[in-house]
Amino acid sequence: MFRSIEISVGLFVGIGLAALFMLAMQASNLGSFTSEGSYQVSARFVNIGGLKVKSAVKVSGVKIGQVADIDYDSNTFEAVVVMNIEDKFSQFPRDTIASIFTSGLLGEQYIGLEPGGDIKLLENQSEIRHTQSAMVLEQLIGQFLFSKSKDK
Amino acid sequence: MKALINSVSRLGRGTIFLSKILAGIPQLFLRFQLVVQQVYSVGVQTLFITLIAGLFVGMVLALQLYYTLTTFGATDTLGMIVDLSLVRELGPVVAALLFAGRAGSALTAEIGLMKATEQLSGLEMMAVDPVHRIIAPRFLAGFISMPLLAAIFSAVGILGAYSVGVDLLGVDSGAFWSQIQAKVDFYDDVMNGIIKSVVFGFIVSWIAVFEGYDCIPTSEGVARATTRTVVHSSLAVLAMDFVLTAIMYQ
Numbered sequence: 001m002f003r004s005i006e007i008s009v010g011l012f013v014g015i016g017l018a019a020l021f022m023l024a025m026q027a028s029n030l031g032s033f034t035s036e037g038s039y040q041v042s043a044r045f046v047n048i049g050g051l052k053v054k055s056a057v058k059v060s061g062v063k064i065g066q067v068a069d070i071d072y073d074s075n076t077f078e079a080v081v082v083m084n085i086e087d088k089f090s091q092f093p094r095d096t097i098a099s100i101f102t103s104g105l106l107g108e109q110y111i112g113l114e115p116g117g118d119i120k121l122l123e124n125q126s127e128i129r130h131t132q133s134a135m136v137l138e139q140l141i142g143q144f145l146f147s148k149s150k151d152k
Numbered sequence: 153m154k155a156l157i158n159s160v161s162r163l164g165r166g167t168i169f170l171s172k173i174l175a176g177i178p179q180l181f182l183r184f185q186l187v188v189q190q191v192y193s194v195g196v197q198t199l200f201i202t203l204i205a206g207l208f209v210g211m212v213l214a215l216q217l218y219y220t221l222t223t224f225g226a227t228d229t230l231g232m233i234v235d236l237s238l239v240r241e242l243g244p245v246v247a248a249l250l251f252a253g254r255a256g257s258a259l260t261a262e263i264g265l266m267k268a269t270e271q272l273s274g275l276e277m278m279a280v281d282p283v284h285r286i287i288a289p290r291f292l293a294g295f296i297s298m299p300l301l302a303a304i305f306s307a308v309g310i311l312g313a314y315s316v317g318v319d320l321l322g323v324d325s326g327a328f329w330s331q332i333q334a335k336v337d338f339y340d341d342v343m344n345g346i347i348k349s350v351v352f353g354f355i356v357s358w359i360a361v362f363e364g365y366d367c368i369p370t371s372e373g374v375a376r377a378t379t380r381t382v383v384h385s386s387l388a389v390l391a392m393d394f395v396l397t398a399i400m401y402q
Contacts, residue, residue: 002185005192012196016300019307023342026329027235027310030338054337 038065038084039124043098048079049109049134051100056110057083064089067111083111093118099132109134166362169283173361176281176288186289187296194255194290195297201254202247202301203308209242210234210309214316218323227321231328232335234313235306239336239345240401243306245393248352251298252385256360259290260381263364264374272365287365291357298353299346306345344400351396352389359385 024030048070057065065085073080085092095116102109113128122128180187213234221227263286266272272282310332317323336342360381367377 002189005189008196009188009191012191012199012297013300015199016304019300019303020346022307022310023239023303024338027239027307027332028336028338028342029333030342 037087039087039090040068040082040084041092041122041124041126041128042080042082043111043128043131044073044076044078044080045098045100045131045133046078047133047136048081049100049102049136051081051109051111051134055108057085057113058110059089059113059115064113081111090121092122094120094122094126095130096122096128097130097132098128100134102135162366165366166358169362169365170358172283173288173291173358176284177292179284180288180292186285187292190289190293191297194259194293195301198251198254198297198301199304201250202305205246205250206243206305206308207312209246209305210238210312211316213237213242213309214313214321218317218321227317227323228327229331230317230323231310231313232331234317235310235332235336236341238306238309238313239342241345241393241397243309244302244345244348244352245389247302247305247349248298248356248389249386251294251301251353252356252360252382252389255294255297256356256381256385257378259294259357259360260364260367260378261374263287263290263361264367264369264377267365267367268369268371268374270369283365287361291361294357294360295350295353298356299349302349302352303346340401344396347400348393348396351392355388355392356385359388 051067051070053067053070055067056063057067065083067081068084069082071080071082072078092113093116095118097114097116099112099114100109101112116130214230217230217233218227221230221233263272266282266286272286275282275285314325314328318325318328363377363381363384367373
């Protein structure tokens with residue numbers, strides 16, 4: 001009698017742990033990206049818009065890393081964004097351009113890298129010099145209205 | 153005024169009772185089969201209702217959200233929304249409500265009847281502490297079972313949503329999983345859900361064993377204690393859920 005109870009309790013705990021494992025690996029981001037095996041690159045932006053920690057870093061639309069830290073440098077009045085990039089994507093020229101894009105009109109913001117032509121490569125802890133800030137919709141509308149009223 | 157003093161003294165008794173239970177738990181690891189037996193009656197026997205409820209909650213969530221999301225052309229996010237609602241809220245809360253109804257009421261009735269038929273006094277006569285022998289294993293079993301049940305509820309719910317969303321309504325299978333893996337964070341979402349279910353397991357088990365131990369030892373007293381267990385633990389779960397959510401997702 002006690003043996004069958006043991007078996008069913010074992011099954012119950014097993015199913016429970018399997019469910020936890022499934023939630024961890026299949027139903028969350030744990031299985032998809034690990035911060036080990038990555039190197040850090042920083043970039044300065046005048047305006048980062050709605051960029052957040054864990055936003056994606058993409059090249060040609062392929063996700064190669066994520067934003068690790070966002071800080072504000074009060075000497076230069078710029079935002080400093082540190083990103084983790086996976087080790088297998090280590091071949092980026094020194095003059096790579098980092099821009100902040102929006103996926104879709106109202107979607108999430110991410111950092112898009114465009115490789116340049118330099119022979120020297122980006123290394124761990126190096127800084128991307130060429131950056132382009134986020135497009136802020138309100139500013140664009142403001143500029144548009146301003147230029148319209150000037151035309152008249 | 154008398155009612156107020158009564159409820160404050162009940163709270164005090166409950167807290168002292170809890171400290172006795174916690175003091176009795178280390179000894180249980182020497183006689184772990186007591187706990188295994190209780191995991192069977194508390195956890196395994198709640199498994200079936202949890203599976204069925206999780207499956208249908210996931211399926212109906214997918215169905216409802218699909219009709220709303222089609223108006224925005226955003227049906228690809230179906231899996232993500234279902235997953236977030238399940239692991240953050242519905243998994244821990246609904247599993248805890250089912251647990252209170254299925255296992256908590258049974259615990260109270262069992263302990264209450266033991267008290268009414270003087271089995272607990274009998275144990276005391278034999279110099280066996282009923283809190284250590286009867287109450288602590290049941291409390292620990294509830295505490296262990298609850299997170300597992302909540303995880304099973306969420307996992308089955310996601311599978312139910314997958315079967316309705318992908319197989320029935322034609323959402324793309326790749327978009328379903330990739331949206332989930334891109335937007336659901338393991339620590340912020342899944343772990344916080346597990347923490348919630350641990351807290352709920354603690355509360356429901358505590359209320360259930362206390363109501364049973366504290367009941368008036370008559371058939372009417374046991375009936376009222378059982379009702380109180382279900383009502384109080386459901387309300388406590390919902391209130392704690394609000395507090396925990398406010399702390400976790402500021």
